[in-house]
Amino acid sequence: MIGNSIIKLNNVDIFQQAHLVLSNVDLHVDKGDFVWLIGQTGSGKSSLLKVIYGDLGIKNGTGHACGYELSKLPGRDVPYLRRKLGIVFQDFQLLTDRTIEQNLLFVMRATGWKDKKLMADRALDVLEKVGLRSKLKKMPHELSGGEQQRVVIARALLNDPEIILADEPTGNLDPETSEEIVLLLKQISQSGTAVLVATHDYHIIRAFPSRIIKCENGKVLEDAEI
Numbered sequence: 001m002i003g004n005s006i007i008k009l010n011n012v013d014i015f016q017q018a019h020l021v022l023s024n025v026d027l028h029v030d031k032g033d034f035v036w037l038i039g040q041t042g043s044g045k046s047s048l049l050k051v052i053y054g055d056l057g058i059k060n061g062t063g064h065a066c067g068y069e070l071s072k073l074p075g076r077d078v079p080y081l082r083r084k085l086g087i088v089f090q091d092f093q094l095l096t097d098r099t100i101e102q103n104l105l106f107v108m109r110a111t112g113w114k115d116k117k118l119m120a121d122r123a124l125d126v127l128e129k130v131g132l133r134s135k136l137k138k139m140p141h142e143l144s145g146g147e148q149q150r151v152v153i154a155r156a157l158l159n160d161p162e163i164i165l166a167d168e169p170t171g172n173l174d175p176e177t178s179e180e181i182v183l184l185l186k187q188i189s190q191s192g193t194a195v196l197v198a199t200h201d202y203h204i205i206r207a208f209p210s211r212i213i214k215c216e217n218g219k220v221l222e223d224a225e226i
């Protein structure tokens with residue numbers, strides 16, 4: 001991290017194969033920021049998130065995410081970058097054949113945790129943060145959709161990330177549950193972890209006004225309106 005800067009893209013061009021998706025992207029996200037990312041289907045939101053989590057390289061310009069230089073990111077560093085990012089994506093759901101605790105331990109093992117006592121404590125710690133300490137031994141299907149999404153957020157917090165990237169985190173939830181999830185993400189940002197949320201849910205953006213960036217016509221616009 002350079003000072004309070006978590007994400008810093010300067011004049012970056014983002015390609016999907018030969019197709020220029022977004023050009024001259026300037027984006028700064030600092031510690032504790034809460035940012036909405038909007039834009040029509042196909043406008044480049046996922047491509048922008050992919051650049052930030054090291055899944056898509058940048059061709060021109062310079063970019064940093066959590067202290068890693070994105071234009072020169074060797075493949076071996078990608079897992080280390082990912083540990084500094086908490087990912088809450090719809091296609092990255094809980095393993096349905098394991099308890100909540102086992103789901104959390106699975107991710108910890110995969111990211112290098114070894115000490116069983118520390119792992120058990122951390123699992124309880126993150127569940128406490130999302131208000132679900134009592135669900136440790138439950139199976140995912142025993143939880144509501146909103147509770148499952150809270151566990152996904154707890155899982156994203158395991159390695160104490162500098163930023164949470166969330167792609168449509170309220171996509172499958174009713175309005176009231178959606179508000180609870182966004183309130184939780186807001187609280188997380190207030191405790192110092194930046195949060196970047198891609199969404200089409202304008203109702204929720206109106207309910208929680210915050211900085212909005214928008215992918216439109218091949219550009220990323222700052223201080224955008226819905």
Ligand SMILES: Nc1ncnc2c1ncn2[C@@H]1O[C@H](COP(=O)(O)OP(=O)(O)OP(=O)(O)O)[C@@H](O)[C@H]1O
Pocket residue numbers: 016017019021039040041042043044045046047048215
């Ligand atoms: N793997 C890929 N190969 C080639 N082109 C791609 C690939 N992924 C996305 N694209 C193209 O890049 C552009 C931006 O897509 P992207 O998925 O970033 O948009 P999006 O704003 O996230 O859309 P949505 O809201 O539907 O998720 C689109 O024109 C899409 O067709």
